[in-house]
Amino acid sequence: xxxxxxxxxxxxxxxxxxxxxxxxxxxxxxxxxxxxxxxxxxxxxxxxxxxxxxxxxxxxxxxxxxxxxxxxxxxxxxxxxxxxxxxxxxxxxxxxxxxxxxxxxxxxxxxxxxxxxxxxxxxxxxxxxxxxxxxxxxxxxxxxxxxxxxxxxxxxxxxxxxxxxxxxxxxxxxxxxxxxxxxxxxxxxxxxxxxxxxxxxxxxxxxxxxxxxxxxxxxxxxxxxxxxxxxxxxxxxxxxxxxxxxxxxxxxxxxxxxxxxxxxxxxxxxxxxxxxxxxxxxxxxxxxxxxxxxxxxxxxxxxxxxxxxxxxxxxxxxxxxxxxxxxxxxxxxxxxxxxxxxxxxxxxxxxxxxxxxxxxxxxxxxxxxxxxxxxxxxxxxxxxxxxxxxxxxxxxxxxxxxxxxxxxxxxxxxxxxxxxxxxxxxxxxxxxxxxxxxxxxxxxxxxxxxxxxxxxxxxxxxxxxxxxxxxxxxxxxxxxxxxxxxxxxxxxxxxxxxxxxxxxxxxxxxxxxxxxxxxxxxxxxxxxxxxxxxxxxxxxxxxxxxxxxxxxxxxxxxxxxxxxxxxxxxxxxxxxxxxxxxxxxxxxxxxxxxxxxxxxxxxxxxxxxxxxxxxxxxxxxxxxxxxxxxxxxxxxxxxxxx
Amino acid sequence: xxxxxxxxxxxxxxxxxxxxxxxxxxxxxxxxxxxxxxxxxxxxxxxxxxxxxxxxxxxxxxxxxxxxxxxxxxxxxxxxxxxxxxxxxxxxxxxxxxxxxxxxxxxxxxxxxxxxxxxxxxxxxxxxxxxxxxxxxxxxxxxxxxxxxxxxxxxxxxxxxxxxxxxxxxxxxxxxxxxxxxxxxxxxxxxxxxxxxxxxxxxxxxxxxxxxxxxxxxxxxxxxxxxxxxxxxxxxxxxxxxxxxxxxxxxxxxxxxxxxxxxxxxxxxxxxxxxxxxxxxxxxxxxxxxxxxxxxxxxxxxxxxxxxxxxxxxxxxxxxxxxxxx
Numbered sequence: 001x002x003x004x005x006x007x008x009x010x011x012x013x014x015x016x017x018x019x020x021x022x023x024x025x026x027x028x029x030x031x032x033x034x035x036x037x038x039x040x041x042x043x044x045x046x047x048x049x050x051x052x053x054x055x056x057x058x059x060x061x062x063x064x065x066x067x068x069x070x071x072x073x074x075x076x077x078x079x080x081x082x083x084x085x086x087x088x089x090x091x092x093x094x095x096x097x098x099x100x101x102x103x104x105x106x107x108x109x110x111x112x113x114x115x116x117x118x119x120x121x122x123x124x125x126x127x128x129x130x131x132x133x134x135x136x137x138x139x140x141x142x143x144x145x146x147x148x149x150x151x152x153x154x155x156x157x158x159x160x161x162x163x164x165x166x167x168x169x170x171x172x173x174x175x176x177x178x179x180x181x182x183x184x185x186x187x188x189x190x191x192x193x194x195x196x197x198x199x200x201x202x203x204x205x206x207x208x209x210x211x212x213x214x215x216x217x218x219x220x221x222x223x224x225x226x227x228x229x230x231x232x233x234x235x236x237x238x239x240x241x242x243x244x245x246x247x248x249x250x251x252x253x254x255x256x257x258x259x260x261x262x263x264x265x266x267x268x269x270x271x272x273x274x275x276x277x278x279x280x281x282x283x284x285x286x287x288x289x290x291x292x293x294x295x296x297x298x299x300x301x302x303x304x305x306x307x308x309x310x311x312x313x314x315x316x317x318x319x320x321x322x323x324x325x326x327x328x329x330x331x332x333x334x335x336x337x338x339x340x341x342x343x344x345x346x347x348x349x350x351x352x353x354x355x356x357x358x359x360x361x362x363x364x365x366x367x368x369x370x371x372x373x374x375x376x377x378x379x380x381x382x383x384x385x386x387x388x389x390x391x392x393x394x395x396x397x398x399x400x401x402x403x404x405x406x407x408x409x410x411x412x413x414x415x416x417x418x419x420x421x422x423x424x425x426x427x428x429x430x431x432x433x434x435x436x437x438x439x440x441x442x443x444x445x446x447x448x449x450x451x452x453x454x455x456x457x458x459x460x461x462x463x464x465x466x467x468x469x470x471x472x473x474x475x476x477x478x479x480x481x482x483x484x485x486x487x488x489x490x491x492x493x494x495x496x497x498x499x500x501x502x503x504x505x506x507x508x509x510x511x512x513x514x515x516x517x518x519x520x521x522x523x524x525x526x527x528x529x530x531x532x533x534x535x536x537x538x539x540x541x542x543x544x545x546x547x548x549x550x551x552x553x554x555x556x557x558x559x560x561x562x563x564x565x566x567x568x569x570x571x572x573x574x575x576x577x578x579x580x581x582x583x584x585x586x587x588x589x590x591x592x593x594x595x596x597x598x599x600x601x602x603x604x605x606x607x608x609x610x611x612x613x614x615x616x617x618x619x620x621x622x623x624x625x626x627x628x629x630x631x632x633x634x635x636x637x638x639x640x641x642x
Numbered sequence: 643x644x645x646x647x648x649x650x651x652x653x654x655x656x657x658x659x660x661x662x663x664x665x666x667x668x669x670x671x672x673x674x675x676x677x678x679x680x681x682x683x684x685x686x687x688x689x690x691x692x693x694x695x696x697x698x699x700x701x702x703x704x705x706x707x708x709x710x711x712x713x714x715x716x717x718x719x720x721x722x723x724x725x726x727x728x729x730x731x732x733x734x735x736x737x738x739x740x741x742x743x744x745x746x747x748x749x750x751x752x753x754x755x756x757x758x759x760x761x762x763x764x765x766x767x768x769x770x771x772x773x774x775x776x777x778x779x780x781x782x783x784x785x786x787x788x789x790x791x792x793x794x795x796x797x798x799x800x801x802x803x804x805x806x807x808x809x810x811x812x813x814x815x816x817x818x819x820x821x822x823x824x825x826x827x828x829x830x831x832x833x834x835x836x837x838x839x840x841x842x843x844x845x846x847x848x849x850x851x852x853x854x855x856x857x858x859x860x861x862x863x864x865x866x867x868x869x870x871x872x873x874x875x876x877x878x879x880x881x882x883x884x885x886x887x888x889x890x891x892x893x894x895x896x897x898x899x900x901x902x903x904x905x906x907x908x909x910x911x912x913x914x915x916x917x918x919x920x921x922x923x924x925x926x927x928x929x930x931x932x933x934x935x936x937x938x939x940x941x942x943x944x945x946x947x948x949x950x951x952x953x954x955x956x957x958x959x960x961x962x963x964x965x966x967x968x
Binding site: 194 | 651695707732733736737740741743744745748749762763774803804805806811814815818820833835837838842860861864866867890901908910912913916919920922
């Protein structure tokens with residue numbers, strides 16, 4: 001079943017190059033750049049066909065032909081020698097592009113090799129190469145090029161070599177740092193562990209990952225080389241037997257184009273240079289976006305309020321702090337059917353209650369939590385349901401009203417404390433910022449006291465207030481995150497896998513802290529985790545989620561000792577229990593469903609050991625299980641239970 | 643457990659010098675990552691190496707793999723000294739000792755297909771012709787639970803789930819037909835429902851292929867059913883070692899007891915008193931005097947600050963390093 005599904009969902013065998021080309025096609029900036037570059041390259045290649053005259057043909061020139069303005073006969077006018085500027089412009093592109101491409105090729109090869117050697121081998125090699133690179137970088141490029149070209153004969157070949165051999169420094173630096181990054185990745189260690197030699201590792205593992213950067217760098221180096229060539233020619237340092245854009249500028253300047261008002265003699269070559277450099281820059285940026293998708297991340301956007309619905313009123317005599325009713329969230333992207341990330345989820349949270357939200361990665365836990373605070377990515381939309389907090393339906397609030405609830409009403413402890421803290425600001429500073437931002441009226445003079453108080457609450461000595469995150473241990477960073485979440489006295493705290501990356505002992509410390517804070521402050525906590533053990537130790541009630549829907553929701557004792565949904569049962573069997581060593585762990589075959597390929601019936605059906613025909617076609621409703629406690633499960637099997 | 647010894651470690655030490663000597667300071671400090679470890683692994687045995695981050699368990703793995711050079715001590719493989727080998731001497735050995743890494747998202751090259759990844763070890767070692775390689779790759783992948791292998795061959799790592807990727811890593815280790823697998827936290831990045839299948843897979847390999855496994859983890863809870871022996875490490879040393887049942891049911895070292903007490907039990911009716919150690923593992927640069935564990939030990943007495951306990955025999959298989967045991 002899974003294999004079949006795999007085959008069906010498999011994207012066509014994608015090669016890296018094809019994939020790359022497909023992405024580039026969607027990148028407008030890159031395409032425009034590529035187009036600009038191709039047009040001028042074609043013009044250069046087909047110069048004899050395109051240009052109306054022979055290059056630099058001055059044979060039939062009379063005095064009246066000098067500095068002729070643009071006309072039908074001379075599209076770009078004529079220059080001081082009476083030659084056709086359009087012809088020179090086209091032929092000039094040959095020189096500029098030749099120098100650009102070949103010089104860049106030399107730069108890229110030299111810079112690439114030196115960068116990889118320095119980054120990969122390190123030690124003395126690296127020291128030598130990088131110090132040499134530093135020296136080269138200190139010397140200003142252009143004067144050096146001018147001096148070297150002036151000393152040697154300014155032939156085309158010399159110019160190519162000089163520009164090429166002096167332009168590799170940035171490439172070497174960029175490639176070295178990328179090599180260092182690749183080298184520290186685990187697959188390089190794995191390659192060493194299987195016995196691969198250095199050459200093999202560089203060729204098969206480092207080079208493919210350095211290549212994207214090298215390509216982007218190449219494009220930028222070409223534009224630099226084109227500029228350098230033009231500058232040299234403008235200064236008169238070019239092969240006098242060839243025409244280039246820089247040389248055209250040089251002649252125009254030197255021979256009175258400015259004083260005679262012959263602007264066209266300057267515009268044509270200038271336009272050529274700008275066209276090529278702009279094309280290359282656009283292409284480089286486009287390539288960078290394609291090859292480095294991290295530049296194009298999804299930003300958390302405030303979700304839109306779910307307006308246009310009758311305002312529901314919160315019911316019940318004992319009002320819970322937070323009540324979620326039939327919440328559904330879709331991910332909408334253009335040209336695709338909406339993906340139902342969350343469907344019909346309900347739960348409530350009383351004061352001081354600790355709710356465990358359990359499920360595998362991709363089951364929608366994080367989407368649900370972000371949905372509560374309306375911090376979903378742009379594509380995520382609340383399509384149904386309500387979230388009651390403090391008597392208000394959060395799905396109906398305006399963005400300003402919602403901002404007042406975030407942090408001071410409901411706050412989040414994020415997972416991965418190192419990434420969630422700003423590395424260049426002190427921890428105390430960052431907690432203070434949270435207070436200032438979310439409690440605008442808070443008296444300034446009391447902030448420092450409040451920070452100390454918060455740190456004390458989570459067990460961090462006040463002396464660490466002015467330390468930076470990297471000076472904290474993993475456990476302390478997580479404590480700091482908790483202090484930040486408590487900064488504005490929220491009544492509900494969402495803890496999103498707060499202990500996942502921590503050692504067992506530190507995890508135990510953090511759990512102890514959360515339990516204590518709950519007692520002390522009467523906090524209601526939603527504890528998001530995939531660790532069933534932690535939930536059993538800590539929580540009052542448990543919501544088990546699978547594929548975006550509620551699988552089972554009950555108090556903790558019922559979930560562990562009388563689970564009704566097969567998923568809950570299987571999940572418990574897969575969890576190692578130290579009280580029963582030697583017991584073989586069972587795993588749940590297959591993988592959770594992808595949101596864009598949900599099974600038609602019950603979402604757990606493809607993996608369920610108790611599956612029967614109906615499960616494959618009909619999605620089960622959420623059934624209440626009689627027996628006193630609030631216990632629901634969405635499974636056809638519990639429907640008949642009375 | 644009287645099978646032949648396959649891997650033996652004696653008095654193994656690895657000190658890292660910290661702080662590059664620069665123009666201004668020549669002060670040398672060293673991190674005692676692994677400090678005098680003895681360990682014997684027998685054919686098709688599974689030893690779980692347990693400890694918190696910074697206890698030296700991952701460094702020990704790299705030493706066994708020859709990816710780090712030990713400061714002192716010896717490593718024997720099938721009774722031959724392999725402590726200091728150069729690359730060409732070590733290459734034939736690499737076929738026999740393979741490693742599975744923690745993070746299946748990081749340990750696969752994103753630009754290679756699964757086929758390239760699993761075939762690579764064979765190419766590196768120049769084993770077999772194309773047809774032979776394809777057959778070995780298929781067998782290794784199916785032994786690692788990637789069935790049928792053909793479905794996966796042309797895919798890239800990013801198209802697979804975490805559990806599948808870890809199976810690819812295991813397949814690329816199996817393809818060389820190793821005798822020892824060093825698995826460094828192979829399941830800590832995976833979801834609970836998938837952890838069990840990777841652990842079961844490793845447990846099956848010892849039966850089907852007689853592979854001995856060193857299973858490194860910070861989670862004592864996950865070693866329960868398949869480890870033959872458990873070694874608990876703290877600050878570069880083994881503080882307790884014994885059969886799985888000895889360590890899990892009669893722990894003698896206070897550190898082992900604390901570690902066991904904080905493992906969450908998936909049953910709310912069995913909520914129990916936890917021994918929560920304060921602070922975190924100290925910096926292995928400035929080791930505490932006496933017993934390394936004494937600053938965090940809930941039962942430490944005066945002599946613990948002075949005397950450094952050696953491993954003490956509790957039974958033929960069970961040993962613990964604590965002054966209070968005698």
